[in-house]
Amino acid sequence: MLMGFATTQAEQKNDWAYPLELTGAGLSSNFGEFRGNRVHTGIDFKTNMQTGYKVFAIDGGTITRLSVKKLGFGNAIYIEHPNGLMSVYGHLERFTDKELGLQNVVEQQRKKRGTKYPGDISVNIPVKKGQLIGYSGESGYGLPHLHLEVRRGGATPIDPFEHGFSYNDTIAPTIESLSIEPVGAESFVNGEHTFQEFPLNKQGDTFATPQIPKISGKVRFTVSAFDQIGAENRCAVDEIDLYIAHSGVDQTDLFIDEHHVFHNQFDVVTYDTNQRGGLVYDYNLTRLSNPTHYYYRLYMLSSALFPYRQAFAKTNGVWDTTTAQAGRHTLILQMRDATGNLSTAQMQVDVVKDAAATFAQAPVKLPQGKTWLAELREFDGFIEVALLTAVPLSAEPTLTLRPQNGAVKALAMTPQRQGDYRAAYPLSAKDAGVLTIELAATQQGERIAQRWEFPVNPIFAKQGGVVRYGDKATMSIPAGALYQNIFANIWPTTAYKAQDGLPLKSDVFDFRPTGTPFDAQGKVSIQYAADVKSPQKLGVYWWDNIKERWYYMDDELNPAKRTVSANIIYPSIYAVIQDNLNPAITEFSPESGSAASNVSKVWAVIKDEGKGVNESSIVMTLDGKRVDGEFDPDRSRYTYQLTKNLAPGKHTVTVQASDKAGNPANPQTATFIAK
Numbered sequence: 001m002l003m004g005f006a007t008t009q010a011e012q013k014n015d016w017a018y019p020l021e022l023t024g025a026g027l028s029s030n031f032g033e034f035r036g037n038r039v040h041t042g043i044d045f046k047t048n049m050q051t052g053y054k055v056f057a058i059d060g061g062t063i064t065r066l067s068v069k070k071l072g073f074g075n076a077i078y079i080e081h082p083n084g085l086m087s088v089y090g091h092l093e094r095f096t097d098k099e100l101g102l103q104n105v106v107e108q109q110r111k112k113r114g115t116k117y118p119g120d121i122s123v124n125i126p127v128k129k130g131q132l133i134g135y136s137g138e139s140g141y142g143l144p145h146l147h148l149e150v151r152r153g154g155a156t157p158i159d160p161f162e163h164g165f166s167y168n169d170t171i172a173p174t175i176e177s178l179s180i181e182p183v184g185a186e187s188f189v190n191g192e193h194t195f196q197e198f199p200l201n202k203q204g205d206t207f208a209t210p211q212i213p214k215i216s217g218k219v220r221f222t223v224s225a226f227d228q229i230g231a232e233n234r235c236a237v238d239e240i241d242l243y244i245a246h247s248g249v250d251q252t253d254l255f256i257d258e259h260h261v262f263h264n265q266f267d268v269v270t271y272d273t274n275q276r277g278g279l280v281y282d283y284n285l286t287r288l289s290n291p292t293h294y295y296y297r298l299y300m301l302s303s304a305l306f307p308y309r310q311a312f313a314k315t316n317g318v319w320d321t322t323t324a325q326a327g328r329h330t331l332i333l334q335m336r337d338a339t340g341n342l343s344t345a346q347m348q349v350d351v352v353k354d355a356a357a358t359f360a361q362a363p364v365k366l367p368q369g370k371t372w373l374a375e376l377r378e379f380d381g382f383i384e385v386a387l388l389t390a391v392p393l394s395a396e397p398t399l400t401l402r403p404q405n406g407a408v409k410a411l412a413m414t415p416q417r418q419g420d421y422r423a424a425y426p427l428s429a430k431d432a433g434v435l436t437i438e439l440a441a442t443q444q445g446e447r448i449a450q451r452w453e454f455p456v457n458p459i460f461a462k463q464g465g466v467v468r469y470g471d472k473a474t475m476s477i478p479a480g481a482l483y484q485n486i487f488a489n490i491w492p493t494t495a496y497k498a499q500d501g502l503p504l505k506s507d508v509f510d511f512r513p514t515g516t517p518f519d520a521q522g523k524v525s526i527q528y529a530a531d532v533k534s535p536q537k538l539g540v541y542w543w544d545n546i547k548e549r550w551y552y553m554d555d556e557l558n559p560a561k562r563t564v565s566a567n568i569i570y571p572s573i574y575a576v577i578q579d580n581l582n583p584a585i586t587e588f589s590p591e592s593g594s595a596a597s598n599v600s601k602v603w604a605v606i607k608d609e610g611k612g613v614n615e616s617s618i619v620m621t622l623d624g625k626r627v628d629g630e631f632d633p634d635r636s637r638y639t640y641q642l643t644k645n646l647a648p649g650k651h652t653v654t655v656q657a658s659d660k661a662g663n664p665a666n667p668q669t670a671t672f673i674a675k
Contacts, residue, residue: 014164019533021054032266033236041157042149068535074139090147093137161338172341187217187426191359207345234292273307278517302483333353364419506576542564543573579610579661592670603639611660
């Protein structure tokens with residue numbers, strides 16, 4: 001019988017007012033969601049792509065700060081409450097003047113400081129629970145929505161759902177897949193050392209799969225899941241539990257043979273730990289939008305630095321099947337959302353004691369015309385040499401390894417199935433340098449020989465280090481940026497696609513171990529081709545193998561070394577690309593040729609697929625006079641707010657712009673009639 005996990009309840013449930021005039025649109029994001037190298041520290045209320053809805057204080061207190069910034073939260077209000085909590089309301093369109101006079105305070109500070117964005121403004125204004133404080137907008141980052149954040153002591157974000165906020169939500173989380181990853185050279189899933197994902201389907205009240213993988217050695221787990229809170233947006237779950245042989249998405253829990261293996265609840269973070277999203281989410285697979293996929297690690301790379309306090313991982317979430325009984329086991333995963341809706345997933349696995357028994361017994365398949373194939377495979381902390389043969393060998397192959405500063409070592413290559421010989425070698429810091437690997441065998445009287453030179457590059461977490469691929473590429477990792485010691489490498493790769501208008505100006509490199517999260521930014525530097533004549537068009541780009549496109553990172557140039565550099569939060573595939581794409585001015589409002597009434601603003605859409613639009617290059621004129629507008633990168637829109645009504649009749653708007661590579665857009669003109 002499964003045992004439930006007793007979660008710590010909030011010390012006090014608050015009776016909060018709903019913060020938004022619009023009550024039925026749902027949430028677009030919740031607490032703890034993936035945001036690259038950080039996690040989301042509040043909840044986002046949908047406003048159906050509209051602005052101007054009334055925003056109310058959730059509780060009584062004192063408004064101590066107004067914030068008016070171009071980026072970040074944009075226009076925001078900070079309220080300190082008598083119970084020691086603080087509430088923050090972000091991305092507002094404007095502040096209220098009624099009763100509180102907040103907008104008047106902002107206008108005074110704009111004049112005093114001589115800027116549209118005066119930043120933080122200290123105030124001391126009492127406010128009542130449910131009192132109007134502002135209007136929803138899209139200032140700062142993001143499209144229209146209201147961001148609500150609750151903090152303890154002003155610096156520790158907490159989940160509003162855990163402290164009094166509620167929403168009428170009856171939709172349980174959706175569990176998409178469960179993945180199993182072997183840990184170490186002696187561990188296998190279905191005969192392989194690779195991460196393997198098993199899709200789950202809803203069967204009655206449970207998510208399940210008919211597949212029953214065979215596993216041996218040590219393994220760890222990753223789950224893909226999402227929740228929906230009154231809207232179609234995919235939000236993160238709130239709690240996860242994993243059990244093996246018996247059994248949540250407000251929590252995540254993992255149990256093995258009635259032993260609780262993993263639990264996490266997304267309840268509270270600090271700004272000192274907020275950058276550790278890579279400990280919670282798998283960077284290789286988690287993506288935002290089109291569509292959103294969250295892959296949660298059900299293990300801990302660092303229990304001491306894990307960002308959430310209500311987290312538990314027996315043996316750091318690694319299941320050592322060598323201590324389990326052979327035979328069938330059931331994984332039970334429970335996931336809860338913030339309102340307590342529960343989803344359960346089940347998956348059976350067969351634990352085998354003989355690793356060879358995990359291998360499929362199907363015949364070895366080789367490329368046409370090949371009778372043998374030798375491969376060197378790199379994994380986390382070890383390498384594997386494989387020899388696949390379609391024709392029997394005269395004898396078992398021999399394998400020798402020669403460290404750069406050590407004695408020759410011989411490894412036995414044993415057949416895991418007919419024609420499939422393998423040998424694994426755990427890497428050691430003592431082998432630092434070039435490891436020479438030689439494979440030899442005889443097949444039908446002909447000698448098989450293969451030689452590799454494998455760089456062994458240990459990097460210690462406390463010390464950091466640099467790994468190089470000759471003069472062509474380097475990766476620098478600062479001291480303390482790693483959660484564990486690693487073996488790093490850089491390899492040329494062909495695992496990418498070309499993109500029109502973005503030609504490669506370097507080799508494409510796979511920086512490894514791919515997806516390893518950093519606690520502080522590392523840096524990649526890549527040498528570009530000698531024939532490049534316009535270095536300002538260059539940049540380091542990241543290849544997203546899921547969305548299959550290149551994304552611009554940065555363009556720190558070193559002409560003396562002919563390199564371009566960019567900061568990174570994890571190793572992946574990077575290259576130097578030249579941006580030859582011209583930005584495009586695609587849309588005007590009012591539309592060209594239209595007749596418009598009550599025109600309060602004019603805008604144009606400016607899009608760029610390479611390094612992005614250079615905001616300082618944008619020039620808009622209205623009836624021949626330059627006007628001072630503002631670019632919104634979320635909408636790719638440059639907008640000028642009119643300061644007075646337009647005279648009736650014909651008006652002309654022109655726009656010109658360039659991108660950050662210096663490529664100009666074709667200037668565009670629109671004419672319209674103001675009624």
